[in-house]
Amino acid sequence: MRLADRVAIVTGGSRGLGPAICAELAAEGARVVVGYRRSEREAAEVVAAIESSGGAAEAAAIDVRESSSVNAVTRAVVARHGRLDALVTSAGIHHDALLATMPDDALCDVMRTNVEGTMRCARAALRPMMKQRAGAIVAVASVAGIRASVGQSSYAASKGAVLALVRTLAAEVGGYGVRVNAVVPGVFDAGMATRTPRDRAEAVLAQVPLGRRGAARELARAVVFLASDDAAYVTGHGLVVDGGLSA
Numbered sequence: 001m002r003l004a005d006r007v008a009i010v011t012g013g014s015r016g017l018g019p020a021i022c023a024e025l026a027a028e029g030a031r032v033v034v035g036y037r038r039s040e041r042e043a044a045e046v047v048a049a050i051e052s053s054g055g056a057a058e059a060a061a062i063d064v065r066e067s068s069s070v071n072a073v074t075r076a077v078v079a080r081h082g083r084l085d086a087l088v089t090s091a092g093i094h095h096d097a098l099l100a101t102m103p104d105d106a107l108c109d110v111m112r113t114n115v116e117g118t119m120r121c122a123r124a125a126l127r128p129m130m131k132q133r134a135g136a137i138v139a140v141a142s143v144a145g146i147r148a149s150v151g152q153s154s155y156a157a158s159k160g161a162v163l164a165l166v167r168t169l170a171a172e173v174g175g176y177g178v179r180v181n182a183v184v185p186g187v188f189d190a191g192m193a194t195r196t197p198r199d200r201a202e203a204v205l206a207q208v209p210l211g212r213r214g215a216a217r218e219l220a221r222a223v224v225f226l227a228s229d230d231a232a233y234v235t236g237h238g239l240v241v242d243g244g245l246s247a
């Protein structure tokens with residue numbers, strides 16, 4: 001139990017990669033707050049699955065585009081449980097189009113959710129974490145942030161920004177005992193990668209040395225590592241979990 005008695009918030013916990021991340025954190029003993037925006041039913045199912053395995057979880061509506069929503073949930077979690085040990089920012093969206101034809105609202109929404117959303121959640125979590133002089137933030141980035149991904153310019157820019165944020169934030173708050181890292185997923189068997197058009201997905205998979213998609217649990221184990229004391233001397237790092245795609 002590497003996270004016994006710890007409290008963790010996971011944004012985007014309701015579907016895609018989120019449920020596996022929530023499940024693995026809970027399996028290590030953390031009480032997990034399963035964040036969702038619209039998928040209340042899916043979030044309730046994630047909570048129920050964790051509880052049926054003997055873990056502790058609760059669902060919370062968090063829209064990462066709204067500071068009031070992020071701040072209110074973070075404050076409520078700290079008021080209820082007395083602490084916040086880990087934040088995992090899995091909420092994210094993409095809008096695939098060539099930049100030359102990308103509508104303004106799509107461009108803005110991706111940046112607002114992926115970049116500003118991560119910053120809003122990190123800012124809210126840092127307040128209790130700096131006060132308790134301990135905590136771990138794990139942002140979910142993407143290989144699109146470190147290698148070209150044609151048709152995903154706004155998404156790639158947003159994930160590159162997340163990785164830049166992680167490095168600077170780690171330097172800002174390391175003195176308070178707070179660590180800030182990212183996982184950098186490649187192509188996984190859950191979430192947005194499963195909705196990629198087949199020909200495009202096959203072309204990317206052909207470049208993966210391990211020759212398969214990652215299992216959501218394999219990413220979740222990397223998140224657990226970064227959230228736990230096993231990574232006590234790791235901060236400002238982007239842990240690539242991509243089967244070698246970006247190697």
Ligand SMILES: NC(=O)c1ccc[n+]([C@@H]2O[C@H](COP(=O)([O-])OP(=O)(O)OC[C@H]3O[C@@H](n4cnc5c(N)ncnc54)[C@H](OP(=O)(O)O)[C@@H]3O)[C@@H](O)[C@H]2O)c1
Pocket residue numbers: 011012013014015016017018035036037038039040062063064065089090091092093113117140141142143184185186187188189190191192193194
């Ligand atoms: N799946 C992959 O292979 C892959 C690869 C590389 C990186 N990633 C990254 O991994 C993360 C999770 O992706 P995924 O594949 O699980 O995506 P997904 O299946 O599309 O799920 C997205 C999640 O984000 C939540 N979300 C979206 N907008 C939100 C907002 N404004 N506020 C709060 N929550 C919001 C959704 O909640 P609702 O359903 O309630 O709207 C949902 O839980 C993302 O950051 C993504 O960029 C995924």
